Amino acid sequence: MTDTLVISVDAMGGDHGPSVVIPAVAQAIASSPANVRFLIHGNEAAIAPELARCKGVLARAEVRHAEKVVGMDEKPAQALRRAKGTSMWNAVESVRDGEAVAALSAGNTGALMAVSKLILRMSADLERPALVASIPHGGGVTTFLDVGANVDCDAERLVEFAVMGEAYHRAAHGAPRPTVGLLNVGSEDMKGHEEVREAHRILREGGLDLDYRGFVEGDDLTRGAVDVVVTDGFTGNVALKAMEGAARFITNELRSALTSNLGASLGAMLARPSLRRFRDRLNPPPAAPLLGLNGIVLKCHGGASARDFAQALKVAAELAQSGFAAEIERNMRRLPAAMSVTAAASADGAAE
Structure with a gap:
């Protein structure tokens, strides 16, 4: 058995939130090796109904409650001031803390870039x-x-x-x-x-x-x-x-x-x-990776379907192994x- 790969997921980002993200995780689980697992960040009350419809997700995923969400229309500077404790922040922070090898969000692009840069820092003086x-x-x-x-x-x-x-x-x-x-x-x-x-x-x-x-x-x-x-x-x-x-x-x-x-x-x-x-x-x-960070962060487009998001999760796992x-x-x-x-x-x- 190879080492476990954990992908950190912002469940609240994008136009559809958990209604797309949780079915996408279920699809990714069905098509990915057993060593790939998922760390899902978001509001437990919003995620729970989707988990009830997608049986078996919790066998290879863990949900971490996050009370706050970064809005899709927030300016990066405004979002950054209140980002700590949001599902986006926690998803990226899991990469910094070594709990995950990559983070994926369909949320606000500017906010994701600002949060990722603050938490992970840039590599090689970029x-x-x-x-x-x-x-x-x-x-x-x-x-x-x-x-x-x-x-x-x-x-x-x-x-x-x-x-x-x-x-x-x-x-x-x-x-x-x-x-x-x-x-x-x-x-x-x-x-x-x-x-x-x-x-x-x-x-x-x-x-x-x-x-x-x-x-x-x-x-x-x-x-x-x-x-x-x-x-x-x-x-x-x-x-x-x-x-x-x-x-x-x-x-x-x-x-x-x-x-x-x-x-x-x-x-x-x-x-x-x-x-x-x-x-x-x-x-x-x-999904579009953010290059130049001390860690792997990917941005999925906001209107992504469950199929798109599942494919993005696969890309995240592949990138984590690419070097x-x-x-x-x-x-x-x-x-x-x-x-x-x-x-x-x-x-x-x-x-x-």
């Missing part, structure tokens, strides 16, 4: 964590970051994201040397704003030992042009939400077409397994030298 998503393409997935944690990013933050994303993709997806690109409005060196061009220069000249391929464009995300695509959190979140909306539109249009008449419905019944695979490929990523945090820390040790080299080169150029 300034802020980054949210990463896995975007499917024909040959696998593209690691895409940041998708919402940092709205404004200077060049150094973008370079940090490149280093973190490369280490994450290598550890989580088994790629020996992931390729890296910087999202821009064109592939030419003169395109984009100053921060993007400066990050491009550092990544190209800084000796970071990354397989950096230069600028990529929006359609490269789903084409698999590079393994890792880096951008600021504002652009990344807009791009991710646009892809999610397009996926929903295509799915709804296909469903409408396949139920328009009896012949189409009969065909859809015959093609049901293939259609399910199609739906699964178009679904948005179930990606150690990969990120090793990569980040190279960053100060790279920044000093490019700064010196820039100064020399200015002097000339």
